Amino acid sequence: MIEFREVSKTYPDGTRAVEDFSLVIPARRITVLVGSSGSGKTTLMRMINRMVDPSSGTVEIDGRDISKIEPVRLRRGIGYVMQNSGLLPHRTVAENIATVPRLSGVSRADARKRALAMMDTVGLVRTLADRYPSQLSGGQQQRVGVARGLAIDPNILLMDEPFSAVDPIVRAELQQEVLRLQKELAKTIVFVSHDIDEAFLLGDEVVVLEQGGRIVQQGAPEQILAEPANDFVATFIGADRGKRRLTISDAASRGDDRVLVDAGGYPVGVIAAPGGRLAVGHPSPKSRSISNKTDQAGDA
């Protein structure tokens, strides 16, 4: 569990990035901080591994005030994945993944063995192990970034807009990959995004932020979608434009079934005639069980 207590951050030039921010991030679930630029979401995430120290207030991990923990040691225990992967361009894929184990004193051979195993976990073929990051596609680089973040098997994984620079198709695959990994590994993931669709897809818990790190709304995606707290949230999630409204299309229906289309006219599913059950054409990412993870909560 990660807890922000009345945290503020004022930069030397007087910019107030975050003001009086309090939040509890539950263990072993995905919490997405979502907001437009200037909402302080990246600043907040960087407070968790002390890349940024708050001007006032405290951040606690499992009840420990992290300002008492030496930053380098703290960071080696927290996975970090960032935009453009942030890989070391002069190190091979395997060396990149092995970076943190090597820093923590694991032998070269063991670190490589672990790196190769991590490549399997994130769906990278081992033949890529000795390539340099510049020789990989954007999607592969992000997978290496995720593998590096997970290489020390951290309890906490910070993901700072990791998929915003890859094309939409690859992004969708990577998002599914995160959900798959999370089902397997059950980490405490803090994910920063400016994309509300990504937030709803990935987040067990979504925190919508406004300028200065003000929490406008917080809750499960379903909750936020059903009851946007105010006009800002409604606009942000596209509810005001009817973007998420589904309508029944008679034209596209077959027999007694009814086809559901979204605001863009894109068919999203079929209401089958017997019983009126909604049978979505492909397995919805939201069909994964959230409750089975909360059982293991408690030790992030």
Add this chain to the structure above:
Amino acid sequence: MNWGWIGSNLGLIGGRVLEHLALTAPPIVIGLVLSIPLGYWAGRSQVARSILLSLGGVLYTIPSIALLVLVPVVLGLAILDPLNLVFALSIYAVAIMVRSAADAFASVPQDVLASATAVGFSRWQRFFAVELPLAVPVLLAGIRVVSVSTVSLASVGALIGIDQLGSFFTDAFQRSFLTEAIVGIVCILLLAALYDVILSRIGRAITPWNHARRMAAPQIYAPQDAEVL
């Protein structure tokens, strides 16, 4: 062109080449080593950058003869001591190299540095394992310029009686003997080329990631990588 003179003076020519080498290698190394911390400092602070770069510019404009006369006075060395030349050449090397080094450290991408910090590199580890290796290509470009300039500048030492390839020019002038001047010029050019080849070879050897790009042609890997993105 007096080929006979060349034939009977091979020993002298070879000796002066070696002397030239001995006088120019230390300043190049000193220039590189000193410019790394200075350039790193210049990369971290705007104030340091403007001070160091203007200082470098000023040092480089000092006429070499004036510097060669001043150095023994300042260092308290004998006027004919070769160390005077080494010291003066080192000053010029640092003066040029500081700018390259500052640019070299500035060329390291910010997001790479941020991510290195984020995954737990300490400041020193980050410097030696990330910043220095990634600065190598630009450092190398700078040191190649320095090596050529040092090799040619060293010949001025002949004017204060320090023997090396430049001595062929003073001799040629005093004796109105063109062959010696040509021999001096050709040897200096060859020596400069030798430095350049050696330095670029070293550079290639220690930056393998910079030469791996061409292997990235997608069509070579597409079939095998298709299912993994």
